[in-house]
């Protein structure tokens with residue numbers, strides 16, 4: 001995936017001016033897929049009675065669904081900030097999503113070569129996080145294990161790793177973000193595992209902070225007063241999105257993994273991070289199949305390797 005990622009970035013770089021100027025959605029709150037495909041010289045097709053639309057253009061395959069907020073963008077699920085509107089056979093995407101989700105991923109922001117990455121193993125100490133009853137596994141130990149594996153892989157690629165914790169300590173969320181800032185890290189990745197009441201829930205998802213004025217993915221249609229707040233991490237909205245996309249693009253290739261997509265959430269650790277930051281949920285401990293895979297050290301090594309490849313496709317690393 002690394003080579004494909006580099007190719008993707010090269011193509012995007014060469015297309016930056018064309019895309020940024022030519023693909024801008026222009027005026028109006030929502031734009032039809034036909035208008036948007038015209039901007040990229042592509043075509044539109046519909047399936048599922050007109051409820052599922054696909055735009056195909058140079059370097060772009062975008063799928064979306066009526067009333068859905070998830071775009072499938074070049075094979076990766078990415079949630080936008082407004083549901084798709086229109087009628088069957090005439091879908092319309094919000095201008096905001098086109099300009100702030102699709103276009104930034106087609107022409108990624110310039111990223112300086114990476115020097116130092118902050119790795120944040122979720123939970124620790126009295127906060128054990130999620131649990132897997134079989135084998136009595138605790139999230140805090142699994143996140144630390146993946147973090148250490150990732151740090152070793154990054155080191156081999158010439159990148160320093162700074163850890164928010166290296167043992168079983170409780171660390172406050174604000175101190176985690178502060179660690180990334182005080183070490184002048186180029187980015188932060190917070191590692192977590194998921195849990196749900198339903199044993200059927202499984203898959204991998206990546207979270208970034210919603211942009212100012214937008215709600216979390218879980219309550220997209222009911223924004224609150226809190227969503228109006230500007231957080232220091234909103235300075236990195238485009239880089240957050242691109243980093244999450246790069247990580248999710250690699251993580252979804254893990255054995256039997258379900259791509260739950262790039263989502264948005266107002267997590268304290270993300271709000272306070274003064275660098276691009278992503279929180280990855282690397283699978284459900286409560287799923288029989290995924291939980292058993294996560295319990296295996298070889299699979300956790302594969303998670304760390306996917307995270308390393310994602311980081312390197314975002315910012316570039318030594319081969």
Ligand SMILES: [Zn+2]
Pocket residue numbers: 122123129130139192193
């Ligand atoms: Zn967690």
